[in-house]
Amino acid sequence: MTVQHVLEDTQRFLEHLGLGEEPFGVYYADRLPDNAVGPKTGVPISRELEDAGQLDLQEAMKTFSCVMANIRLARKKGCAAFISKEEYGCFGGVYYCSLMKPHLRFIEHYVTTGFSGTPVHGERYLPTPEAMRKFLAEVDPRKAPGRYCIFKPLSSFADGEEPELVIFFARPEVLSGLFTHTIFTTGEMDCVASPFGAGCTNMVAWPLYYQEQGVEKAVLGGFDPSVRKYMKGDELTFTVSWSLYQKMLQTLPESMFNVDGAWKEVRKKVARSAKAWGEDTATA
Missing domain, CATH: 3.90.1150 (Aspartate Aminotransferase, domain 1)
Known part of the structure; x- marks a missing residue:
């Protein structure tokens, strides 16, 4: 058709x-449509930086932007929304949209029980970090075929x-x-x-x-x-x-x-x- x-x-x-x-519709491309809305460019993030203790989570969170929040704006404006590895907005979103692997260990705790001795109490959506790891390993997004994951009418x-x-x-x-x-x-x-x-x-x-x-x-x-x-x-x-x-x-x-x-x-x-x-x- x-x-x-x-x-x-x-x-x-x-x-x-x-x-x-x-x-x-959702697709991947190396170029964005005109007037697309999405996250601002954030500081570099990766498991390698996280494991080396070189990931500044507070700085990375300054550009937080939910995938659905950008899609909501795109729905109102009748335009496209996007996410990329550089303009990630959300640590989970950039993984789920196939743009960054492996995932950050941070989300294993953030979605579950948080970090002991810190104000991060966790969302409590899964019971343990181990349960979250199992889920992440199961869904295991494939490598993205383009720089951007794009959503548009x-x-x-x-x-x-x-x-x-x-x-x-x-x-x-x-x-x-x-x-x-x-x-x-x-x-x-x-x-x-x-x-x-x-x-x-x-x-x-x-x-x-x-x-x-x-x-x-x-x-x-x-x-x-x-x-x-x-x-x-x-x-x-x-x-x-x-x-x-x-x-x-x-x-x-x-x-x-x-x-x-x-x-x-x-x-x-x-x-x-x-x-x-x-x-x-x-x-x-």
């Missing part, structure tokens, strides 16, 4: 779902450009449509996964993990407490690979969206929800 065909079919998909916001992709991943931002009724249509497309009962991870882990690292395994899975995310402040109320993320997304578009004509079934009632709830939140909804 050409990008133009995908965009045309995407508009029909959004109308079926009642979703007024188009999805974002699907309509911003030109012919010749292709995203690796497609991310939807949606509330429960719309998610029920995405979830069910993914199952309809794949025929697999467990084709939607929601493993533990930060917001960017479930938008980038886990989808790439499944893609590298040759497994077609959508990833439901946005449950990370640290990322909730950068998302709308009741909103989650739903990410699929580019290849799976194209298949989902191709199966639309035979899907539940085109029969006189339960989705018509759900679609009414989607419209009521959008009205309650003061948002636009794609018209049926």
Whole structure:
């Protein structure tokens, strides 16, 4: 499918779902699009510097910038967001977006129980640093094929450009449509996964993990407490690979969206929800 065909079919998909916001695509490149938003350049960080005691964490934190915070800004402005090894913003984000390996040991403690005798109490999202190490070793992001990991609206992709991943931002009724249509497309009962991870882990690292395994899975995310402040109320993320997304578009004509079934009632709830939140909804 050409990008133009995908965009045309995407508009029909959004109308079926009642979703007024188009999805974002994720890709890697050595150049940034115009007006892209992202972190400022930070001091150098690496495991080598950390192990040598030469990593100034306080200085590095001065340029902290969450991946989802930049995506939120890009969603508002209709532009691209990015992260790179030099403009990392977040110690976890630069790892999960495939831009720096190995990870900093710091995050093993920060996400779990903190550092004894210091004010860093830890986020307590996993019980021990050992559990965090196991998680990091499992997700193990592949090497990035470009300098930047870029997120931008699907309509911003030109012919010749292709995203690796497609991310939807949606509330429960719309998610029920995405979830069910993914199952309809794949025929697999467990084709939607929601493993533990930060917001960017479930938008980038886990989808790439499944893609590298040759497994077609959508990833439901946005449950990370640290990322909730950068998302709308009741909103989650739903990410699929580019290849799976194209298949989902191709199966639309035979899907539940085109029969006189339960989705018509759900679609009414989607419209009521959008009205309650003061948002636009794609018209049926």
